[in-house]
Amino acid sequence: MNEQKPLILITNDDGIDAPGIRELVGYVKEMGEIVVIAPDEPHSGQSSAISVNRVLRITDRGMLGDARMYSVNGTPVDCVKLGMHAIVPRRPDLILSGINHGSNSGNSIIYSGTMGAVLEGCMLGIPSIGYSYHSHDQAADISCCGEIVRHITSRVIERGLPSDICLNVNIPKCEKVCGIKVVRAARGYWTEEYAEYTDPHGKPFYWLTGKFHNEEPDCPDTDLYWTDRGYASVVPCRPDQSAFDKVTEVKGILSGMD
């Protein structure tokens, strides 16, 4: 037997210098050959954005243990796409994104750059997982994530994932995570979305802020219910947003030009 170790591509949206990506490499380094390809700079809120009319460059960032590290002057999805095109020595067996400093829970994951990279991996047919920790403090001790990350990553390496889905994992801020719950994203909405200022010339400007209002805080089918109770949540996510179950209803609404 001369079996090749799985190749694991690791990215994030907080950028190559964020502590979370280094922690993630540390947790999974025994499970495969690691290549890190992450944005030069933080790219929170970049969703599945791609750089359409901009030149992309790759910078060799040296080694982290046995893992080779590269950065790209683009978004998380750019890192996956360009990494696949120009960096990885062979097709990765797994793509991991994170550990994000901050929650990617509820239906707000649509804005998440962490999950943008993961959805891209899934569209490329590669099992892909995003990990987020519920604290924005990059100096925080996130070692409670280790057991969860190792369990989920090793299970997915061993057993795979259905080809049309990827995983969004959220780990609450606590000393010891109680366990893992597989659920759906909680529905909610944002309130008080902008802080308002006036510039020295008397003109207004705005800064995004806001609070997420969970519309179903008592529903045990949802991610936020469990992260609020000390569990890690796992939401299976599907890149394809087509609502095929609504085709007949929409045909009725639009009738007259079939």
Added chain:
Amino acid sequence: MNEQKPLILITNDDGIDAPGIRELVGYVKEMGEIVVIAPDEPHSGQSSAISVNRVLRITDRGMLGDARMYSVNGTPVDCVKLGMHAIVPRRPDLILSGINHGSNSGNSIIYSGTMGAVLEGCMLGIPSIGYSYHSHDQAADISCCGEIVRHITSRVIERGLPSDICLNVNIPKCEKVCGIKVVRAARGYWTEEYAEYTDPHGKPFYWLTGKFHNEEPDCPDTDLYWTDRGYASVVPCRPDQSAFDKVTEVKGILSGMD
């Protein structure tokens, strides 16, 4: 009867100066009171990206007929969010995005800024529709879009949409569109994704390009099948990417830490 006309918020991702948004205003101006809020500059490929750590400003761009126009130095989703917060006189009854200069078909809609704005509208509970025309030539005559846009927009004003979905409409390049087909997004993938160059110092750089390979060109359930045959496609889209139907299967894969 002193019924208020519907308020229609119109945005796009090609920017406030693109011809497509002006055409769209022209097609629907009789149907309601129009407010245009679009990016200062082109934002193709921005998906659902939001400006997280950047100051946003609103510029009054005057009138287009009876429609007031504003631009925002941000993404399509920023335009919807900030427009809702600081511009619109009341809650819009409808959000339209487009007419995009170029296709937003198949599973590539995940990158679409046009659809980013539409998905945002849907998450806010407002019926929302994205329109795209299959030519990147901004000087092209797109008048064949008029009949389709008017039909779909008036039907949605009259009959509404299911609350959890929005519509992605693609109009093929042709003189006369044959009709409307409600379908799902075709599955495919991109090949030859980057053009490679060498800078004057001998270092490589990359520019996104590529061809979409449709994996199911003969499937009449899909958008590209019909746009290839002269029909406008309508794909109902769901912002919530949770794959609740896969929860049980994923529980089995991850078992051991429940």
